[in-house]
Amino acid sequence: LETLNYLHQQTPPILHRDIKPSNLIWGEDNRIHLIDFGSVKIQTPPAGTSFTVVGTYGYTPLEQFGGQAVPASDLYALGATLVHLLTGILPAELPQKNFRIVFRDRLKTDIQPKLTRWLEKLTEPSLENRFTSAKEALNYLQMEEEKPPEMEIFAPKTAVAISKSDLQLKIEIPSKFTIKFIHPIVNLFGATRVRVNNWLRALPEEKKNRIIASAIVAGIVWFCLPKEISMFVAQFIVGVVFFPLQMLLAFLPFGLILWIILSGAGVDYFQSVSLYFDNKNFEITWHSSNSPQNKQGEISQVKNLNLTCCRDKYGNYHSCLELIVQERVMLLIPKLTSYYVGQQLSDAELELLKKEISDWISAKLWGK
The missing domain is CATH 2.30.29 (PH-domain like)
Structure with a gap:
């Protein structure tokens, strides 16, 4: 990819047009070298002129057969080459569906799902669905995937x-x-509820009876308290219960600002x-x-x-x-x-x- 990125960034872009396993060599410096530049193309021929189709069947994308090779054409050939190496089967011998190479079930080794999707993106038959440049393809490979939130015990298996x-x-x-923002809060309350339920289930019957008796005694004491004290306690309890709502209203302006920021954040x-x-x-x-x-x-x-x-x-x-x-x-x-x-x-x-x-x-x- 780095080699293709260098070639494609030249003015005009240099297209190899015949990338395949036999044109890749593992050098003594433990690096892969691209060889055989006999099919190199500098620019697209003007409309109406004759041209010669170059490339190897199975590794060559459709647009190249029409004389319209672009940097993404080399990316297709690279993807087909990697598919060949990972399956041990020539791309032309692999099944196709809607002109796509079907290779997932032929892989000889387990590879990360992200890499599989990357290969499928490289070998998209339609130019508009393919990576447009080697740099773009490289950036996707180097991009770190978002990790799921850490509350696997209590979080639902899927948000769907x-x-x-x-x-x-x-x-x-x-x-x-x-x-990212609502489900973690819901899961937090769900985790707390699960912990409380598990704690109650684990309690011996004797302790459960003591808790119930204590609650009954507390209720009796409540009704026996002077009105001023009971009102104070009631106000305190109401304040605690409605505290989350008060905080929500207080942070509403910040939520509006967050909404505006996220709306223009590129996602x-x-x-x-x-x-x-x-x-x-x-x-x-x-x-x-x-x-x-x-x-x-x-x-x-x-x-x-x-x-x-x-x-x-x-x-x-x-x-x-x-x-x-x-x-x-x-x-x-x-x-x-x-x-x-x-x-x-x-x-x-x-x-x-x-x-x-x-x-x-x-x-x-x-x-x-």
């Missing part, structure tokens, strides 16, 4: 709410703000997603601080589900679930469109999301 019956599947994906912290599936149709709704967006169709139009990484409008990459939908357009010409959900979820949650949707569609279409 899934409700399913024989007739419908509903999935609610909360916003990143809810996951849509407030976007939540609803997915609905029934026996025939599906609907995806993206709820955000702006107007909601909606996509509807039949489940037969969902052609594939992929765990991948997607780029938001600010240029940041996130792990996500891609739904590839075959659109109905004029003249009956099919068109595949990708829709992305779950950018705020962990890898485990995305795997769960993919499985639930895939199982539902398979059951309704093919009875599996």
Whole structure:
């Protein structure tokens, strides 16, 4: 990647156009060297001129066959090369789906999910879905993934709410703000409740009876206290009970400032997603601080589900679930469109999301 980054940053960019395993050499300096620059291309030929297609089948992206090689074309070849090395199978011999190389189930060794998604991003058949530069691909590899919060004992396994019956599947994906700020508070109270319940269950019956008796005595004493003292105690208890509400109101202006900051932080912290599936149709709704967006169709139009990484409008990459939908357009010409959900979820949650949707569609279409 560093070598490609150097070549692509030249003016004009230098494109290798024939990256494959035989053109990579492990040197005596324990570094990988790229060789065979006989297919190097400096610039795209003008429209209408003849050209020669170079490259090796299986490692060459579609746009290169049309004489439109770009820096991302070398990235595709690099991805195909790595897939070959990790599977031991020539890319041309691997199965394809919608022109994508399918290799996840052929990997000879376990690799991190992030690296798998990175390889799938490199080998995207569509240029617009691929990394645009070697630097961008390198930055994604070096980017640290967000770690889940540390309260695994009491935190729910997933922030995703899934409700399913024989007739419908509903999935609610909360916003990143809810996951990062609201759920930890809810989990904290949940953890406290669990601890108290466990403590009470562990108490011997004798101690439980003593606690109940003490509560009854305290109630009797309360009614026997002078009115002034009982009123003071009541005010104190009310103050303690409503203290969280008072703090919430006090920090409301700071919350508004936080909302403004997060709105411009490069991530849509407030976007939540609803997915609905029934026996025939599906609907995806993206709820955000702006107007909601909606996509509807039949489940037969969902052609594939992929765990991948997607780029938001600010240029940041996130792990996500891609739904590839075959659109109905004029003249009956099919068109595949990708829709992305779950950018705020962990890898485990995305795997769960993919499985639930895939199982539902398979059951309704093919009875599996």
